[in-house]
Amino acid sequence: MSTETSASVAGIAADGIEIRAITEAELGAWGSAVSVGFMRAGLPEGLEKRRLRLVPGRTLGAFEGERCVGTFRSFPNQLTLPGGALLPVSAITAVTVTQTHRRRGLLSRMMRQDLAAARERGEAAAILIAAEYNIYGRFGFGPSTRMHGWEIDLNRARGLRADLAGSAGGRLDLIGMPELRGVGPALHERWRRGQPGAIARDEAFWKTYTGAVSAPGFDWKEPFAVAHRDAGGTLTGLAIYAIEDRWDGSYPDCKLVVKDFLALDRPTAVSLWRYLFSVDWVRSVTVENIGPDDPLPLLLGDPRAAVPHKENNDFTWLRLLDLATAFGARSYAGAGRVVLEVADPDGYAAGRWALEADADGVGRAVVTTDEADLELGVGALGSLYLGAESASRLAAAGLVTERRPGAAFALDRLVGTPLKAWNPDSF
Numbered sequence: 362m363s364t365e366t367s368a369s370v371a372g373i374a375a376d377g378i379e380i381r382a383i384t385e386a387e388l389g390a391w392g393s394a395v396s397v398g399f400m401r402a403g404l405p406e407g408l409e410k411r412r413l414r415l416v417p418g419r420t421l422g423a424f425e426g427e428r429c430v431g432t433f434r435s436f437p438n439q440l441t442l443p444g445g446a447l448l449p450v451s452a453i454t455a456v457t458v459t460q461t462h463r464r465r466g467l468l469s470r471m472m473r474q475d476l477a478a479a480r481e482r483g484e485a486a487a488i489l490i491a492a493e494y495n496i497y498g499r500f501g502f503g504p505s506t507r508m509h510g511w512e513i514d515l516n517r518a519r520g521l522r523a524d525l526a527g528s529a530g531g532r533l534d535l536i537g538m539p540e541l542r543g544v545g546p547a548l549h550e551r552w553r554r555g556q557p558g559a560i561a562r563d564e565a566f567w568k569t570y571t572g573a574v575s576a577p578g579f580d581w582k583e584p585f586a587v588a589h590r591d592a593g594g595t596l597t598g599l600a601i602y603a604i605e606d607r608w609d610g611s612y613p614d615c616k617l618v619v620k621d622f623l624a625l626d627r628p629t630a631v632s633l634w635r636y637l638f639s640v641d642w643v644r645s646v647t648v649e650n651i652g653p654d655d656p657l658p659l660l661l662g663d664p665r666a667a668v669p670h671k672e673n674n675d676f677t678w679l680r681l682l683d684l685a686t687a688f689g690a691r692s693y694a695g696a697g698r699v700v701l702e703v704a705d706p707d708g709y710a711a712g713r714w715a716l717e718a719d720a721d722g723v724g725r726a727v728v729t730t731d732e733a734d735l736e737l738g739v740g741a742l743g744s745l746y747l748g749a750e751s752a753s754r755l756a757a758a759g760l761v762t763e764r765r766p767g768a769a770f771a772l773d774r775l776v777g778t779p780l781k782a783w784n785p786d787s788f
Contacts, residue, residue, distance in 0.1 A: 374466075374470070376465060377425060377426075378423050378424065378425050378430065378431075378462070378465070378467065379423070379424045380421060380422075380423050380424075380431075380467070380470050380471055380474060381421065381422065381424065382417070382418045382419070382420060382421055382422075383420050383421070383422045383429075385412070385415060387422065387429070388406075388408055388411050388412065388415060388420075389406040389408060390427075390429050391411075391420065391422050391429050391432055392406045392407055392408065392411050392577065393406060393429075394422070394429040394430065394431070394432050394457065394459065395432045395455050395457055396577055396578060397457070397459060398431075398432060398457020398458060398459060399457060399578070401577070401578040404577040404578050405575070405577050406577070407574075407575060407576060407577035409574045409575075410565065410568075410569060410574045410575065410576050410577070413563075413564060413565035413568065413574070414434065414436050414454075414563075414565050416434075416435075416436045416437070418478075419434060419435045419436060419475070419478075420433075420434045420455075421433040421434070421471050421474065421475065423458070423462070423467045423470070423471065425462070430458065430459040430461070430462040430467070431457065431458045431459065431462065431467040431468070431471060432455050432456065432457045433453070433455065433456050433468075433471035433472070433475060434453070434454050434455040434456075435451045435452060435453045435454070435475050435479065435487070436451075436452050436454075436563075437449065437450075437451065437452070437482075437484070438450050438451075438452040438488070438560050438561055438563075438788075439560065439561050440486065440488065440558070440559075440560055440679075441553055441554060441555075441556055441557050441558065441559045441560070442557055442690055442691040442692070442747070443557045443691045443692050443693075443747065443748055443776075443778045443782070444691055444692025444722065445554055445555065445692075446690045446691060446692075447554075448485055448486065448686075448687060448690050448691075449483060449484050449485060450484055450485065450486045450487060450488050450560075450679075451475065451476075451479035451482075451484045451486075451487040451488070452487075452488055452489070452560065452788050453472075453475065453487055453488065453489040454489065454490075454788050456468065456471070456472075456489070468496075469500075472500050473500075473707070475487075476500070476680070476682065476707070476709075479682060480682045480683065480709060483683075483686075484682065485681070485682055485683040485686040485687040485690070486679055486680060486681050486682055486683075486687055486743075486746075487502075487679070487680040487682060488505075488560070488677055488678065488679050488680075489502065489677075489678050490676060490677065490678070490787050490788065491504075491675070491678050494675070497678055497680075498740050500680065500707075501680045501681070501705060501706070501707060501709070501710070501738075501739040501740055501743070502678040502679060502680040502740055502743060503678060503679060503680075503738075503739075503740035503741055503742070503743035503744035503750075504675035504676070504677070504678050504744055504750070505558070505677050505678060505679035505743055505744055505746060505747050505749055505750070505782065506558045506675075506676050506677040506747065506749050506781075506782050506783055506784045507653050507673065507674065507675055507676055507749065507781070507783075508650045508672070508673060508674060508675075508676040508785075509650065509651060509652065509653040509655075509669070509670070509673050509783075510647065510648050510649045510650050510651060510669070510670030510672065510673060511646075511647070511648045511651070511657060511658065511667040511668065511669065511670055512645065512646075512647055512667070512668050512669075512670055513638075513645060513646040513647075513648070513661070513666055513667045513668075514644075514645055514666045515638060515643065515644055515645060515646060515666070516644065517663055517665065517666035518638070518661045518662060518663055518666035518667070519661070519662030519663050519666075520635070520638055520639075520661070520662055521631065521634055521635055521638065521660050521661060521662065522660060522661070522662055523662075525631045525660060526628060526631065527628055527631045527632035527635060528589065528591055528592075528597070528626075528628040528629050528631075528632045529592065529628070530591070530592030531589055531590060531591045531592060531597070531628070531629070531632055532589070532590055533587055533588070533589055533632065533633075533636055534587070534588050534590070535585060535586065535587055535588075536586050536587070536588050537586070538571040538572055538573075538583060538586070539571075540586075540588075541567075541570075541571050541586045541599075541601075542567050542568070542571045542573065544588065544596055544599075545562075545567060545570075545571075545599060546562065546567055547596075548596050548597075548598075548599055548623060548625075549562050549623060551625060552623045552624075552625060555625075556652075556783060557747055557748070557778060557782040557783075558677065558747050558749065558781075558782030558783045558784045559783070559784055559785070559786075560784055560786055560788070562786060566786070566788075569581075582603065584601050584602060584603045584620055585601070585602050585603065585604070586599060586600070586601050587599070587600050587602075587633065587636060587637075589624070589629050589632055589633055591629070597624065597625045597626060597629040598623055598624040598625060598629035598630065598632070598633050599621065599622075599623045600619060600621070600622050600623075600633045600636070600637060601619070601620040601621035601622075602617055602618060602619050602620055602637065603617075603618045603620060604616070604617055604618075604640070604642075604643070605617075605618065613641075613642035613643075613644070614644050614645075615642045615643045615644060616643065616644070616645045616646070616647060617637060617640055617643045617645070617646045617647070618646075618647045618649060619637065619646065619647065619648045619649060619651075620649060621785065622648070622651060631660070634657070634660060647670065648670070649670065649672070650676075650785050651783075651785075652780065652781065652783040653749075653781045653783060654780040654781050654783075676784060677784045678743070679743040679744075679746060679747070680739070680740075680743055681709065681710050681739055681742060681743050681746065682709045682710070683709070684703070684709075684710050684714055684726045685725070685726055685727070687726075687746065688716060688724060688725060688726035688746075689724070689725045689726065691724070691746075691747075692722040692723070692724070693718035693722045693723070693724040693775055693776065694718075694722065694774060694775060694776070694777050694778070695718065695720060695722065695774070695775075696718060696719050696720045697717065697718055697771060697774060697775040698715060698716070698717040698718075698775075699715075699716050699717075699734050699735060699768060699771050699772045699775060700713060700714070700715050700716075700729060700731050700732065700733045700734045700735070701713070701714045701715075701716060701733065701734070701735050701736075701737065701742070701772075702733035702735065702736045702737075702764075703737060703738070703739055703742055704736070704737070704738045704739065705738070705739040709739070710739040710742065711739075712728055713728065713729055713730065713731070713733055714726045714727065714728060714729065715727050715728075715729040715731060716772070716775065716776075718775060724775075732764070733764050734763070734764055734765040734768035734771070734772075735752065735761055735762065735763060735764060735765075735768045735769060735772060736761070736762040736764060737752075737755070737760065737761045737762070738760075741755050741760045741761055745772070745776055746776070747778070747782035748776050748777050748778035748781065748782055749778075749781045749782040749783075751769075751773050751777070752768075752769040752770070752772040752773050752776075753769045753770050753773055755769070756769040
């Protein structure tokens with residue numbers, strides 16, 4: 362682990378710029394700097410939204426005198442792992458440096474200060490959504506989940522397959538935003554515990570999502586929400602969608618855009634998809650983000666009617682901070698052992714580690730002096746951690762080096778998962 366402490370990367374540097382945690386009184390100036398950093402000048406301060414995630418000591422500003430020229434925030438969250446365990450992680454967001462102060466090391470100072478503090482707090486990893494691909498690899502992050510969507514032509518799709526059974530005795534109801542705020546959190550909590558890669562949705566998420574508070578720079582328009590309850594009245598699914606009102610002359614040509622889709626079982630999913638594909642006036646459906654392995658196209662009468670969404674891309678990035686805790690928390694496909702030589706310039710994960718698991722899928726990572734089977738950087742290891750990427754693919758790209766032939770595939774057999782990890786939520 363790096364010997365550099367939080368204190369040594371905080372404070373005032375030779376250029377006179379101070380990195381420090383902001384006070385609540387500074388939240389407006391800090392928020393304005395966030396907006397400017399994301400190229401959105403002149404926005405409202407959005408103080409109510411920003412206060413919801415103002416965790417003491419974890420909202421950082423880079424100050425030149427009284428002017429905020431850099432921003433950084435983290436907050437505690439939990440990441441669902443293969444096997445269902447919840448790993449404490451630091452969720453990083455609102456990372457900006459004002460255009461006039463780039464290339465001065467401000468991001469590096471804020472990032473290293475926060476990562477050191479996260480490790481001290483016992484957060485085994487940090488996560489973020491990368492606006493640009495080439496920024497965060499140098500801090501040890503690697504892409505660990507992907508977002509995936511579909512564009513579906515309903516005329517070609519011919520609906521769902523006739524042999525698919527929906528929920529027997531279930532019912533669907535349109536609900537308003539107050540009710541969604543009331544029932545959504547508990548359903549999502551049940552759903553995300555079975556979805557590796559998912560994170561918790563906090564109060565800030567639900568209030569923003571349902572329009573109770575406004576997020577600066579985003580024009581919120583109330584969506585439709587359809588709830589599915591089983592025969593016993595238990596909520597088992599939600600679909601949130603918007604309609605793009607389009608007409609071809611006198612003929613409706615509307616697009617339905619699925620914003621969120623949560624189903625606890627396949628019959629619920631079938632019932633919700635049947636509803637979404639039968640809404641009046643709708644001729645096409647865009648599913649913005651769903652699991653990369655979700656079987657949706659195979660549910661259609663003609664799977665060719667679903668074509669990949671243009672925004673399919675990497676999504677959650679992950680930085681491992683405590684290998685022993687992180688790899689001891691997840692489950693494994695079966696028995697195996699692979700020795701990894703991990704490079705980490707900041708020291709958190711550096712060294713030679715034996716990743717081993719028994720036949721029951723219980724595993725651990727321990728320091729070893731045994732000869733290494735694979736060499737890789739901590740960013741590549743972050744990409745492999747949830748099972749959404751393969752060591753064999755990274756080896757083919759020159760991002761993993763085999764010291765023992767076949768070691769990459771051996772690691773894939775150990776950490777691979779039936780379905781790829783997926784996170785539907787930005788933060």
